[in-house]
Amino acid sequence: MNRKIMQNLLNEDKITKCALVAINTRYDDSDEIEASLDELERLVETAGGEACIRLVQNKSVPDVRTYIGQGKVKELSEFCENNEVELVIFDTELSPSQIRNLEEDIEADVRVIDRSMLILDIFALHAQSGEGKLQVELAQLKYTIPRLIGKGEELSRLGGGIGTRGPGESKLETDRRHLMRRIAALEAQLREMDENRTTQRKAREKSGICKVAIAGYTNAGKSTLLNYLTGAGILAEDKLFATLDPTTRKFILPDNTEILLTDTVGFIRNLPHHLIRAFRSTLDEVKYADVIMVLVDTSDPRCDEQLEVTQKLLFDLGASAKPVLYVYNKCDEADPGFLGASSRIPSSSVAYISAKTGAGVNEMLETLSRLCNGGKSKEIFAIPYSEQANLNALYKYATVHDVEYGDSYIAVSATVDEKTKGMMAKYLKRKTEDEEKE
Structure with a gap:
């Protein structure tokens, strides 16, 4: 069972009051900072906390000791004291010494964590599979150990609960060796699981x-x-990282093509590289897919930025050259003006849907069928008997599924590529007026 290393970050019995902190250097975009803080606030809500203030420090470069500088630390300390803030969360990755210095300098009794630690805590809450729990524990341990050196009381905050006053330095080293052994055991278990996945x-x-x-x-x-x-029955909530473990299901497309659909862990901006490495085996489901469906939340005003983050992560995973179907979801909630503006991507690789209502899903599946068949599509050709020699072309260049001999023509159902479809375009079957009336 996964030990939730950071399980006490947020008090499960009540809503934890949190302060969010960022800096604005001369190289930063103010809108980007606000967008990132918006996302950090949603992460806090997902973890069960409440963001009661945002502090943004204008600083040319981060302070080596406290990241935000002593003046801002004093302001932060006073706010935490006066407003019963229990947790300070930095929208960046802090060094172990910065966390120690901040907790020492902030006079109020608060904990200081960074974005990575918060994401790991959410992962611990949502991991369901055995592998997911092991991945989370390993990532937490690797992230936490460097932050234990020289500060024994940190161990008292771990899920293992080593003591409220904290061990001495020799005890700390003993515990550190114990954690290193645990890391080695976790890595061995995950390697075995990865080998099994490779075989599958x-x-x-x-x-x-x-x-x-x-x-x-x-x-x-x-x-x-x-x-x-x-009908997979996966938990689908309006929260960040509600799904951590990949789920695979068989599905039959409208043209009877059988596929395997896999739901993967979501991406997010500023996802630390060590987290990408920790969940590499899970993310490899994307790398080894034949086709990738990239979902975009059109109801979010920053969906274009989110798409850029997704595309970059696909590149980092070595999956950017895969056939991609861009699925603009939640179109029933989107700004109508947006739907005509999302046009950087060729229309042949785009679908507009609502996964909640099913609107547009049939059209999406038709496009997916074409991509899964390597750009091929299933068509019906009506070939006159006088030109039945062209039937041989279909047998040669296409996959023929069914042949029916009618009174005046031969109806052929076949899966064809674009070139063959163009060559046989004049035989493509059109609906008659009687068929349309039916």
Whole structure:
């Protein structure tokens, strides 16, 4: 069972009051800082806390000792004292010494954490599978150990509960060795799981079934879409990182193509590289997919920025060259003006849907079918008997599924690529007036 190393960051019995802190250097964009703080506030809410203030320090470069400088530390200390703030969260990654110095300098009895530690705490809350829990514990331990050196009382805040006053230095080293042994054991377990996944992946590759990964920014609606399509029953909440463990389900596309759909962990801006490494095996579901569906939350005014973050992470994972279907979700909640503006991407690779209501999903699946078939599509051709020699072309260049001999023509159902479809375009079957009336 996963030990929740940071389980006491937020008090589970009441809402923890938090202060959010960032700096604005001369190189930063003020709008970007606000956007990042908005996201940090949502992370706090997801973890069960309440952001009661935002402090942004204008500073040319971060202070080496406290990140924000002594003047701002004093202001922060007074606010925490007067407003019963229990937790200070920095929208960056702090060094171990900066955390120690801040907790020493802030006179109020508060804890100081950074964005990475908060995300790890949320991961611990939401991990359900055995592998997910092991990944979280390993990431927490690797992140925490450097922050224990020279400050024994940190260990009293871990899920293991080593003592409220903190061990002495020799005790600290003993505990550190114990944690290093635990890390080695976790790494061995995860390697074995990764080897099993590799074996399963190779078996799926031999089956020839197309693998589709649903990727995108956190809370874009990935789990909602998988639930709508397959009835997977995944938890789908309006929270960041509500889903951590990947879920795979079989699905039959409208053209009877069988695929494997996998819901993956959401992306987020400023996701620390050590977290990407920690969950690499999970994120590899994207890397080894045949097709990637990138969901975009059109109801979020910053969805273009979120798409850029997603595209960068796909590049970092080595998956940017995969066929991608961009799915603009929550169109029923979007600003109508946006839907015509999301046009940097070719229309042949875009779908507009609502995963909640199902609007646009059929059209999305048709596009997905084409991508899963390597750009091919299933068509019906009506070939006159006088030109039935062209039937041989379909047998040669396409996959023929069914042939029906009618009174005046041969109806052929076949999966064709774009070139063959163009070559046989004049035989594409059109609905008759009688068929349209029906």
